[in-house]
Amino acid sequence: MSKEKPSYDAARIEPSRQAAWAERGDFEAPPPPEPGQTPVYVKASSPFTSGNLHMGHVRDYTIGDAYARFRRARGDAVLLGFGFDAFGLPAELAAIERQELPAEWVRQCGERMLDQMKRLGYSFDYDRVFYSSDEGQYRWTQWLFLTLLEMGMIYREDATVDWCDTCQTTLASIQVEDGTCWRCHNEVRLIRRPTWFLKITDYLEENDANTEKLQNWDELALATQRYILGRSDGLEVELEGDGGTLTVFSPHRGALVRASFVLLSPRHPDLDVWVTAADAHAELEQMRSGGWERSARDARAVPVVDTGSSLTGLDGSELPVLVSPLVDARFGPTAVLGIPAIDEADREIAARIERVEWVEPEGEEAADDDGGDVAPAAPVAAAREAKRYRANDFSISRQRAWGTPIPVIHCDACGAVPVPVSDLPVVLPRDLMPRAEGNPLAERPDFVDVECPSCGGTAKRETDTLDCHFDALFLWVPAAVPPADRAEQMFTHPDLREWLPAERLVAGGDSGSFVFDQRVVTKALRDHGEFAFMADGEPFAGCLFHEMVIADGRKMSKHLGNVVNPDELVERYGADTVRLAVLYAAGPAKTLNWSDGALRFANRFLRNLWTYSHDRFAVLDEIPHDPEAAADTEHMRDRLRKWCENGLERITADTAELQLHKSIRNITRLFERIQDFEKRVVKRRGQLDRADAEAQVAALVLLAQALAPFAPHAAEEILLACGRPDGVELATAWPEAAKIPVSAESAAPAS
Ligand SMILES: [Zn+2]
Numbered sequence: 001m002s003k004e005k006p007s008y009d010a011a012r013i014e015p016s017r018q019a020a021w022a023e024r025g026d027f028e029a030p031p032p033p034e035p036g037q038t039p040v041y042v043k044a045s046s047p048f049t050s051g052n053l054h055m056g057h058v059r060d061y062t063i064g065d066a067y068a069r070f071r072r073a074r075g076d077a078v079l080l081g082f083g084f085d086a087f088g089l090p091a092e093l094a095a096i097e098r099q100e101l102p103a104e105w106v107r108q109c110g111e112r113m114l115d116q117m118k119r120l121g122y123s124f125d126y127d128r129v130f131y132s133s134d135e136g137q138y139r140w141t142q143w144l145f146l147t148l149l150e151m152g153m154i155y156r157e158d159a160t161v162d163w164c165d166t167c168q169t170t171l172a173s174i175q176v177e178d179g180t181c182w183r184c185h186n187e188v189r190l191i192r193r194p195t196w197f198l199k200i201t202d203y204l205e206e207n208d209a210n211t212e213k214l215q216n217w218d219e220l221a222l223a224t225q226r227y228i229l230g231r232s233d234g235l236e237v238e239l240e241g242d243g244g245t246l247t248v249f250s251p252h253r254g255a256l257v258r259a260s261f262v263l264l265s266p267r268h269p270d271l272d273v274w275v276t277a278a279d280a281h282a283e284l285e286q287m288r289s290g291g292w293e294r295s296a297r298d299a300r301a302v303p304v305v306d307t308g309s310s311l312t313g314l315d316g317s318e319l320p321v322l323v324s325p326l327v328d329a330r331f332g333p334t335a336v337l338g339i340p341a342i343d344e345a346d347r348e349i350a351a352r353i354e355r356v357e358w359v360e361p362e363g364e365e366a367a368d369d370d371g372g373d374v375a376p377a378a379p380v381a382a383a384r385e386a387k388r389y390r391a392n393d394f395s396i397s398r399q400r401a402w403g404t405p406i407p408v409i410h411c412d413a414c415g416a417v418p419v420p421v422s423d424l425p426v427v428l429p430r431d432l433m434p435r436a437e438g439n440p441l442a443e444r445p446d447f448v449d450v451e452c453p454s455c456g457g458t459a460k461r462e463t464d465t466l467d468c469h470f471d472a473l474f475l476w477v478p479a480a481v482p483p484a485d486r487a488e489q490m491f492t493h494p495d496l497r498e499w500l501p502a503e504r505l506v507a508g509g510d511s512g513s514f515v516f517d518q519r520v521v522t523k524a525l526r527d528h529g530e531f532a533f534m535a536d537g538e539p540f541a542g543c544l545f546h547e548m549v550i551a552d553g554r555k556m557s558k559h560l561g562n563v564v565n566p567d568e569l570v571e572r573y574g575a576d577t578v579r580l581a582v583l584y585a586a587g588p589a590k591t592l593n594w595s596d597g598a599l600r601f602a603n604r605f606l607r608n609l610w611t612y613s614h615d616r617f618a619v620l621d622e623i624p625h626d627p628e629a630a631a632d633t634e635h636m637r638d639r640l641r642k643w644c645e646n647g648l649e650r651i652t653a654d655t656a657e658l659q660l661h662k663s664i665r666n667i668t669r670l671f672e673r674i675q676d677f678e679k680r681v682v683k684r685r686g687q688l689d690r691a692d693a694e695a696q697v698a699a700l701v702l703l704a705q706a707l708a709p710f711a712p713h714a715a716e717e718i719l720l721a722c723g724r725p726d727g728v729e730l731a732t733a734w735p736e737a738a739k740i741p742v743s744a745e746s747a748a749p750a751s
């Protein structure tokens with residue numbers, strides 16, 4: 001008697017599996033792991049609350065989810081954490097367009113995205129989801145601000161920002177289009193205003209040294225860290241001049257004596273010592289208000305100011321001291337030797353400044369070199385090994401209404417006074433409606449007018465908010481703390497010691513600067529005490545960066561009409577097909593050029609496996625056992641087991657390394673082998689013996705178990721149908737090839 005054999009119907013099985021998982025509580029982060037169990041915290045990237053998952057998210061979360069499911073099946077204690085980066089310009093602009101409160105817009109978007117994620121079968125611990133715009137969350141953003149302020153890592157300084165006179169508002173750089181305002185299209189001008197900065201320079205050297213020691217980081221992730229750091233190796237030496245002594249750097253080890261000028265960063269701490277002439281001062285001021293932060297690295301266009309001061313070069317010649325942001329773009333806020341004889345960019349600068357005496361040597365090809373390989377023209381005894389980093393402090397404050405309020409109060413008598421920690425959070429007015437013009441937060445007396453915490457006099461709150469990049473500095477922390485304990489113990493909860501550092505961060509290749517700054521802040525909090533248990537100050541033990549998803553060889557955009565909508569794919573093919581396709585189509589280090597080919601391949605594979613398995617499960621009980629026949633095919637069953645062993649070994653290794661495209665290729669190959677086994681037995685004996693059929697069913701069970709991290713719904717349904725009472729346990733455990741029965745005696749008698 002045949003059992004019922006339902007055909008593969010993703011729309012039927014996926015919702016029922018998702019309901020079963022939720023009911024079983026499969027994805028709740030376990031309490032601190034039992035002895036012998038490894039805690040594995042998998043951190044997926046935190047999206048903006050845009051309202052829709054795009055294919056890049058699908059790639060990100062499918063990789064992270066498959067890896068988390070794999071580690072659970074291997075017996076590890078797994079936390080798959082998730083939260084939204086909910087403050088910031090995208091949500092603010094959407095709220096303005098819709099005339100809706102941003103908090104309301106963010107809530108709707110988040111709910112919708114979580115629904116999409118559940119439909120894709122992602123095994124996040126949904127009870128731990130958080131929004132960076134929740135008071136309970138940004139209270140800790142403010143705490144972090146105060147802590148870093150106290151540590152001297154946050155400071156306030158004038159900086160250049162884009163300003164629209166018509167809209168009476170500062171603009172983010174993406175709101176400036178060809179020098180005009182995105183909204184009113186009038187010309188934008190640059191103004192100087194006080195801005196809060198995060199100082200990262202104290203930890204650059206440690207980030208650099210650690211980068212070489214990071215174990216489970218892929219090449220793409222490491223490359224982004226090195227690029228952001230922008231390290232240059234070379235020599236430094238002291239020179240004397242009319243402003244005293246100045247330490248100058250050069251990457252051109254062999255050419256220090258050939259210098260023709262000295263180039264100083266406008267951020268150099270001793271700048272004022274060298275800029276003494278009134279006209280040089282004026283020029284420098286003009287350069288600053290000219291927005292050099294945006295300026296190109298092009299040495300022909302970058303602003304240069306001649307200070308009028310000089311230093312004495314190593315060969316006794318006079319070196320004019322120039323100021324240019326070109327130094328920052330190449331070496332950070334330092335002072336460097338200008339050596340036009342061998343440096344292309346320095347040649348461009350030299351040509352523009354009258355006081356620089358440099359004649360292009362005749363006949364000698366002026367080479368552009370990075371130092372090192374040029375033989376020293378003359379060794380400089382006083383020079384010592386040195387390095388410089390391009391990475392530099394960055395501004396963290398914005399004149400926007402949808403952001404974490406900066407916990408500072410400005411008092412005429414006391415200056416900028418930090419809000420006491422006991423007064424946190426400084427609540428962003430919940431009914432604040434952002435507008436395109438002005439700064440609505442600054443126009444709210446109920447927010448602005450306060451008592452000075454220091455002298456009790458009348459004072460005003462800071463009306464800048466924090467850029468969402470600052471919120472993101474600790475977005476990897478909250479999921480590791482039970483929601484009920486976050487109010488008191490966000491940075492001190494005992495569970496943090498179990499879950500941190502995160503075993504793996506899975507994020508897009510453009511997340512490098514977020515990760516870099518998260519690494520800096522982890523070290524700061526280690527030194528402050530909260531994260532003292534992370535001795536190396538590294539938040540992520542492993543890191544996988546994946547490239548993006550494109551279509552027709554181009555970035556997806558509404559304008560090009562090539563946007564692939566995950567919802568439509570899930571609707572048409574089911575979540576398992578989409579998951580398999582997105583994993584199979586390309587390895588993480590490669591850009592995924594979306595095509596329906598991978599979808600059709602994945603869907604065909606799932607249908608075939610489904611039908612084939614159900615057919616074999618249904619007839620197993622009816623197949624008779626003949627000891628003689630079974631003995632004759634024992635070597636074939638032995639080979640089947642070896643195929644399973646080898647296949648599983650590869651799938652296990654590739655999945656552990658997050659090379660999931662390879663895992664899926666090997667899963668499909670193993671399926672071919674299992675079918676091949678049957679063909680060979682039938683060719684030899686005309687039919688399968690009960691022993692053969694049992695071995696084959698065991699192999700199919702193994703295959704479905706190995707498939708479960710990638711296509712969890714179909715795999716679990718297949719395992720529930722295999723006729724064994726432990727179907728659910730099978731679906732959440734990693735298989736063992738030794739369980740494939742080989743011996744002729746192991747077959748059960750036909751019923
Ligand atoms: Zn405007």
Ligand SMILES: [Zn+2]
Binds near residue numbers: 414415453455456459
């Ligand atoms: Zn005061």
